[in-house]
Amino acid sequence: MSIRLEHVGYVYSEGTAYQKQALKDVSLEIPQGQFVGVIGHTGSGKSTLIQHLNGLIKATEGAIYYNDKNIYEKDYPLKELRNQVGLVFQYPEHQLFEADVLTDVCFGPRNQGFSPKECEKRAREALEMVGLKEKYYAQSPFELSGGQKRRAAIAGVLAMHPKVLVLDEPTAGLDPKGRDEILDQIAFLHRESDMTVILVSHSMEDIARYVERIIVMNQGEVLFDDTPKEVFSHYKELESVGLAAPQAVYIMHELKERGLPVFTDATLIEEAAYEIMAALKKEKEE
Amino acid sequence: MEMIKADKLIFEYEKRDEEGNVISTSRAVDEVDLDIKPGDFIAILGHNGSGKSTLAKHMNAILVPTDGSMWVDGKDTSREEHIWDIRQSAGMVFQNPDNQIIAAVVEEDVGFGPENLGVPTEEIWERVEESLRSVGMISYRHHSPNKLSGGQKQRVAIAGVLAMRPKCIVLDEPTAMLDPNGRKEVLKSVAELRQKENITVILITHYMEEVVDADHVIVMDHGHIVMQGTPREIFSQVEELKRYRLDVPQVTLLADELRKRGLDVPAGILKKEELVNALCR
Amino acid sequence: MIRDITIGQYYPAASKIHMLDPRVKIICTLLYLISLFTFKNLAGYVFAAVFLAVCVRLAKVPFKYIMRGLKPIIVLLLITVLFNLFLTPGGEILFTFWRFKVTEQGLRTAVYMTIRLIFLITGASLMTLTTTPNALTDGLEKMLNPLNRIKVPVHEISMIMSIALRFIPILLEETDKIMKAQTARGADLESGNIIQKAKAMVPILVPLFVSAFRRANDLAMAMEARCYRGGAGRTKMKPLIYNRRDYIAYAVMAVYMIAAFSAGRYLPFHVWIF
Numbered sequence: 001m002s003i004r005l006e007h008v009g010y011v012y013s014e015g016t017a018y019q020k021q022a023l024k025d026v027s028l029e030i031p032q033g034q035f036v037g038v039i040g041h042t043g044s045g046k047s048t049l050i051q052h053l054n055g056l057i058k059a060t061e062g063a064i065y066y067n068d069k070n071i072y073e074k075d076y077p078l079k080e081l082r083n084q085v086g087l088v089f090q091y092p093e094h095q096l097f098e099a100d101v102l103t104d105v106c107f108g109p110r111n112q113g114f115s116p117k118e119c120e121k122r123a124r125e126a127l128e129m130v131g132l133k134e135k136y137y138a139q140s141p142f143e144l145s146g147g148q149k150r151r152a153a154i155a156g157v158l159a160m161h162p163k164v165l166v167l168d169e170p171t172a173g174l175d176p177k178g179r180d181e182i183l184d185q186i187a188f189l190h191r192e193s194d195m196t197v198i199l200v201s202h203s204m205e206d207i208a209r210y211v212e213r214i215i216v217m218n219q220g221e222v223l224f225d226d227t228p229k230e231v232f233s234h235y236k237e238l239e240s241v242g243l244a245a246p247q248a249v250y251i252m253h254e255l256k257e258r259g260l261p262v263f264t265d266a267t268l269i270e271e272a273a274y275e276i277m278a279a280l281k282k283e284k285e286e
Numbered sequence: 287m288e289m290i291k292a293d294k295l296i297f298e299y300e301k302r303d304e305e306g307n308v309i310s311t312s313r314a315v316d317e318v319d320l321d322i323k324p325g326d327f328i329a330i331l332g333h334n335g336s337g338k339s340t341l342a343k344h345m346n347a348i349l350v351p352t353d354g355s356m357w358v359d360g361k362d363t364s365r366e367e368h369i370w371d372i373r374q375s376a377g378m379v380f381q382n383p384d385n386q387i388i389a390a391v392v393e394e395d396v397g398f399g400p401e402n403l404g405v406p407t408e409e410i411w412e413r414v415e416e417s418l419r420s421v422g423m424i425s426y427r428h429h430s431p432n433k434l435s436g437g438q439k440q441r442v443a444i445a446g447v448l449a450m451r452p453k454c455i456v457l458d459e460p461t462a463m464l465d466p467n468g469r470k471e472v473l474k475s476v477a478e479l480r481q482k483e484n485i486t487v488i489l490i491t492h493y494m495e496e497v498v499d500a501d502h503v504i505v506m507d508h509g510h511i512v513m514q515g516t517p518r519e520i521f522s523q524v525e526e527l528k529r530y531r532l533d534v535p536q537v538t539l540l541a542d543e544l545r546k547r548g549l550d551v552p553a554g555i556l557k558k559e560e561l562v563n564a565l566c567r
Numbered sequence: 568m569i570r571d572i573t574i575g576q577y578y579p580a581a582s583k584i585h586m587l588d589p590r591v592k593i594i595c596t597l598l599y600l601i602s603l604f605t606f607k608n609l610a611g612y613v614f615a616a617v618f619l620a621v622c623v624r625l626a627k628v629p630f631k632y633i634m635r636g637l638k639p640i641i642v643l644l645l646i647t648v649l650f651n652l653f654l655t656p657g658g659e660i661l662f663t664f665w666r667f668k669v670t671e672q673g674l675r676t677a678v679y680m681t682i683r684l685i686f687l688i689t690g691a692s693l694m695t696l697t698t699t700p701n702a703l704t705d706g707l708e709k710m711l712n713p714l715n716r717i718k719v720p721v722h723e724i725s726m727i728m729s730i731a732l733r734f735i736p737i738l739l740e741e742t743d744k745i746m747k748a749q750t751a752r753g754a755d756l757e758s759g760n761i762i763q764k765a766k767a768m769v770p771i772l773v774p775l776f777v778s779a780f781r782r783a784n785d786l787a788m789a790m791e792a793r794c795y796r797g798g799a800g801r802t803k804m805k806p807l808i809y810n811r812r813d814y815i816a817y818a819v820m821a822v823y824m825i826a827a828f829s830a831g832r833y834l835p836f837h838v839w840i841f
């Protein structure tokens with residue numbers, strides 16, 4: 001399922017005092033199976049952008065194509081689209097409502113019209129995918145810990161078997177281990193299935209570690225759309241729009257300035273360590 | 287005299303059935319001792335559910351110990367008659383910026399604490415102005431909190447506490463719900479406070495980068511204090527921190543990684559400059 | 568969209584009206600509303616319109632902003648007009664429309680009623696637009712203070728009101744978010760009969776209640792942490808004291824009342840049937 005956005009624009013509360021252009025001429029193409037990161041400061045339009053992806057918000061300009069079909073055509077099955085594009089909102093645990101975890105995860109598949117047996121099967125699979133242990137299935141979702149609630153909520157979307165998974169800051173408010181666990185699980189899912197994953201995050205370190213492509217949003221427009229290394233090499237421009245690069249990038253640049261012959265394209269700690277070791281070795285040899 | 291002192295503090299949550307009988311208890315804080323001197327900047331680290339927030343709520347007498355004791359500014363928090371003095375001298379900022387702003391206008395919210403303390407009107411105005419100025423929010427005094435960013439709301443909350451003229455301010459994960467820029471704003475305000483007012487700061491967080499300037503770091507796990515020391519001492523123990531579901535700042539991680547590869551860099555590097563200096567001798 | 572509702576919203580500006588004591592604004596708004604119902608001819612309405620226009624001007628609230636507040640009541644206005652137009656007997660029949668007869672009296676009542684409603688809403692929203700919710704509740708608290716003697720918890724009521732006002736926009740936004748989240752999980756909120764629709768609200772209402780309780784709990788804790796312990800012993804940052812301008816406002820209002828009342832009843836000013 002390839003996604004194509006053509007000149008998408010969106011204007012909020014048109015004709016009122018609050019009128020605001022949230023998206024401006026956004027054109028993108030995301031092939032099936034990509035792991036994409038979206039970054040941008042609060043109010044840059046990234047949340048608006050992802051809500052367009054499953055038709056929750058309708059663009060005021062331009063068009064969106066899934067498998068080359070325009071989703072704004074009159075008889076396009078929007079409900080079907082929502083089944084294929086799973087959207088996990090920020091703090092998704094705030095939408096849990098059933099008496100027990102398993103039933104809550106069944107909500108999605110039930111809305112898709114599956115039999116109770118099939119719903120349960122899908123729910124169990126999804127819960128397993130997010131690594132929630134079986135002993136929690138019968139518990140009230142409100143009694144789980146923060147990290148467990150978050151998993152249950154993500155499972156609620158996964159149980160719908162989306163082809164595209166969009167996550168809006170899935171690690172907000174979690175502790176470091178919880179953050180790594182959730183992201184590792186998502187990366188694992190991405191590897192195991194052919195799912196497209198679109199990850200919105202404020203953590204440049206996480207983005208650098210997991211995604212193969214970064215879309216940078218600024219004032220409703222796409223500022224950069226490239227590989228992490230390429231995007232983070234523009235760290236000065238990123239700073240000017242209120243963003244930053246991973247710490248490693250800054251360290252490498254500083255080292256280079258101080259005369260250590262390192263390549264500055266490392267974005268991960270391991271890469272940086274490797275680069276530094278190599279540079280030191282080279283320096284010693286000379 | 288210590289600003290905050292705890293002696294074998296224990297706190298248990300009780301779970302009750304519908305008739306109100308206790309069916310189980312769980313220990314959130316277990317035999318914790320604390321000695322915090324006036325003017326200190328203390329950071330408390332711990333994963334979600336480690337008991338750090340429960341401990342923080344004792345510093346403001348929102349919770350009182352099940353066993354053991356807690357003194358704030360020399361006053362025992364379990365004594366009913368001290369409760370308002372304690373809350374005035376140890377102000378508290380919470381995690382969710384929306385759920386701690388009471389008034390619909392910034393300046394009125396900052397005035398809420400002094401109003402409760404019975405401060406005369408004219409002095410309330412002075413305090414409100416001064417507090418808003420010290421967190422850099424004076425130009426927003428007539429704004430509605432709903433229109434502010436997360437970082438701005440938290441600064442208003444800090445001003446609201448400052449206006450009560452506390453000796454100590456306890457920040458319970460003030461940046462957990464903010465974006466990186468909001469986080470920077472709040473931390474900058476806190477740092478400025480420490481410089482200007484010499485106020486005791488207790489910062490509870492699980493962002494490692496926020497605690498590198500602390501005088502003393504306390505790590506909690508399962509209600510216990512499991513590690514304590516200077517940031518350098520704490521962050522030189524990368525593996526142990528990871529066992530407690532925590533992390534170290536990126537720079538520290540890189541230094542550790544280099545050491546593992548046989549490079550001679552000092553342990554517990556906390557800042558970019560230190561690492562660069564160590565490598566470019 | 569939910570966020571477009573302006574009734575009860577505060578519009579910050581530095582105007583003479585904003586600076587008035589909330590009690591003045593409450594009392595004058597009430598008086599103004601009463602005055603609207605005393606008019607018997609067009610002169611009164613013209614007078615009331617001029618007065619209102621001057622107040623809006625003084626308040627420095629954009630005209631467009633006030634107009635938007637009228638949008639939600641358009642349906643109500645239409646119903647009022649239709650009922651009055653077709654169902655009021657009396658006077659000469661102006662024209663017939665299918666089985667309905669529009670009488671002179673009907674047309675007159677319909678027009679007057681519409682004007683009254685518009686002025687009434689505009690007047691009331693001018694009060695809320697120029698007075699912060701807190702000031703409004705402060706005003707009410709002070710005005711209702713005598714009720715304290717008969718054990719009415721006036722302070723508590725006003726505190727509840729001001730907190731409710733502060734959290735309305737937050738909860739509206741939250742509802743919006745939860746609705747979107749459940750729609751993304753395939754919830755169908757629109758189709759079906761009444762029972763199905765009510766059932767479809769469960770996934771929205773439960774999280775909303777949970778969130779509201781969590782917020783209430785947090786807020787109570789935050790208030791306690793800032794030494795809130797009820798109304799006793801509290802001082803006020805903005806105590807209500809009448810100033811010169813408040814007395815002037817009362818005087819202006821008194822003049823308006825007398826003038827509007829006499830004009831609206833006795834001034835022989837008629838246009839066509841009005």
